[in-house]
Amino acid sequence: MTTNFYDALETRSPAEREAALLAALPAQVAHAQAASPAFASILAGVDAAAVTSRAALAQLPVTRKYELLERQQAQRASTPFGGFSAVGFGPAMPRVFASPGPLYEPEGTRRDYWRMARAIYAAGFRPGELIHNCFSYHFVPAGSMMESGAHALGCTVFPGGTGQTEQQVQAMAELKPAGYIGTPSFLKIIVEKAAEMGVALPSVTKALLSAEAFPPSLRDWFAERGITGYQCYGTADLGLIAYETSAREGLVLDEGVIVEIVRPGTGDPVHEGEVGELVVTTLNPDYPLIRFGTGDLSAVLPGPCPTGRTNTRIKGWMGRADQTTKVRGMFVHPGQVAAVAKRFPQVLRARLVVSGEMANDQMVLKVETTETAEGLARQLADAVREVTKLRADVEMVAPGTLPNDGKVIEDARSYK
Structure with a gap:
């Protein structure tokens, strides 16, 4: 039996969720200090056992992407991860990826390592369906992020990757996937190419879109062609951060992260509704990022999601806190x-x-x-x-x- 929710975590009371996240926080801080040489340095002198509230978390330093890059570059000779990874090459790390910078990111072995299944489910995908995945499978982790989430959901994946538009159209026409995962711009290109070729793609009725802005005008363009598109927000460092629901009122935060919004250039949390930089603490033991500054701007929306999901909602991506684009x-x-x-x-x-x-x-x-x-x-x-x-x-x-x-x-x- 399918439900409107991926799991029971999505409908916990806010107090129950907050208690669970804060109960896990001290152990994650201690683990980062013990297993990650970078955080052993960044969090030197911090009493992990005392980090039991958001106020205590806000006292810890923010580590921004450029600082992660600087540490990686400084330590290239000895480690590609700058001391941030808690696991090394071998069975615990089946893949390593590179994002522009270059920044190197590990992939661990846990099922749905990047926690993308929740966003894929919210976009309407269900077990037993075929998904046409057009995120890149080389260098960057996007293809693997989505594929591992789809597998955790019980879906089959066609690894379309990027480019080769005519072949993408042919594969969609013959395999009849339930939907598409990838950038919105590439889906538009595929749909336009299919029309040019005179090929109908009636099976493609839903899409999970990310890595680019997804304005209402393009959402409506897809809808006119029978495709319901939803967006999600994640990064190669953190995995899923937030995802859109059928309510289309902002993005609901993922269950496996602690998110703060701070004044850009500082670590100071802003008032609810104020635009600031998204700072994320992940509970991932393999890559335990504590107060990681994404460089992205957003703001918290008041009240719960009309779908019944009870986690905090954010407005979505509202620009960059720095000039990285x-x-x-x-x-x-x-x-x-x-x-x-x-x-x-x-x-x-x-x-x-x-x-x-x-x-x-x-x-x-x-x-x-x-x-x-x-x-x-x-x-x-x-x-x-x-x-x-x-x-x-x-x-x-x-x-x-x-x-x-x-x-x-x-x-x-x-x-x-």
Whole structure:
């Protein structure tokens, strides 16, 4: 018998949930101190047994993504994980992934390691169905994150990955999956290609979408074509953080994380409803991140979800607390822009401008230089592709042209 909920955890009373999370917190802090050399250093002198409340948790330092990257880079010679992983290569870590940076993330052996089954269920998928998974299976963990969740739910997965649009359409037409998991922009491309080919895809009626903005306009576009799409929010470091429900009123927090919203650049929790940076403590023993700053902005919504799920809701992704931005599902960091510019002494300043509308992200690297040779622009474009794995146009401008506002990455996209 199927129900509207993945498990009983979703309908616990808020007090019961909070008590369970806070009861698990001291042990997780102690475990991070004992098993993760990085947190042994970060949390040195902290009495784990005393971290039994949100107020006590808020006294601990926030570790942000750039700090994780710095530690990884500093310790590359001895460990790829910067001392954050509690497990090493071997049976306890069947896979290791790389996110742009590069940041290396371990995958453990627990069933539904990334806790994605809950979001997949909320998107309407049920045991015994076939899912067409179009997240990447190489380098980044997205494909594995979704596949492991689908398997935990009892679904079969077609590992479509990215690209090869015509073959994706053919596989969907012949295998008749119940739905799609991947980025919203790629699903739009597949649906448009199927129409161009004259191929009907009547089996594809639902979708779980992530890694990009999913505006109401695109949601409606899918609905007009018989596809009900829901979004979820997660990261390669933390797994699932929050997921959309049929109520479509914000995203419900996952049951396996403790989420705070803090004032950007600090570790201070903001008042309910105020926009701030999402800081997450995970109860994952293999990669025990304590107060991990995602760099993403959001805010808590008042009241419970109309579906009956009782966990806290957030508004969803509301932008970046820093200039790191997501382009076509990939993070681009200010440090990557700097790394490109440093390769060319002719470049005085550089600014990456991301523009376009949903499913049509475009990057332009604007560089201040006195040299306007075509060869330099081509070399810069090649360097951007090598460093970020994304294509960009290059625009040469005169010295002093770029705004003096400290921005290395400007997100000028429309999310209407």
